[in-house]
Amino acid sequence: MGGIGSGRHWQFGADTTDDYRSIDIRWLKREGLLETGISRRITWSRGGEVTGSINVRSEPGRVILDYRHRDRGGEWQPERYPVYLDTTPCRMGGVRHWFLCPARGCGRRVAILYGGAIFACRHCYRLAYPSQREKPGDRAARRADRIRDKMGWPGGILEGGDWGKPKGMHWRTYERLCREHDALSDRALVGIMDHLNRLSGRF
Structure with a gap:
């Protein structure tokens, strides 16, 4: 299957950020999900119906993403990989948490990852904000x-x-x-x- 972010599935996006499921590290922090050892299944829904889910487990310096995906109606494929974290100091004290984009060759420090076959940053998927289009x-x-x-x-x-x-x-x-x-x-x-x-x- 290749390494994380290999292949074409993340390189040629023509959509907006609203078209993709997302994980916001600020929300994970507020929910206490960055505490080591914490694990939770997160779901996405629309119109009251669940449209997807992912399990997030926190480990020192990283989170583990565990979910299934399929491309164009193909077979479901399991995915499980780490996303490493970084912090920067806040002006008023404390630290701000960031994901390091796991797509091959990226590693950008971002607050939100967008999910296709893998969860990667907006730049890797070439996503525009809805207001831009x-x-x-x-x-x-x-x-x-x-x-x-x-x-x-x-x-x-x-x-x-x-x-x-x-x-x-x-x-x-x-x-x-x-x-x-x-x-x-x-x-x-x-x-x-x-x-x-x-x-x-x-x-």
């Missing part, structure tokens, strides 16, 4: 989808709003998010109509 209507749709995901609603603004308040969410928060979602959806739909009108003008 999207139109205003696309940005509004993406922000609306984030609210939908937080609410546990089905993905996509065309599914409509108000699928119900998540359990445990305060009504004031729910009503505020509904208003934000509706405003963003309206903005996104205007962008879609403008795009369709421009396309129809070409024919």
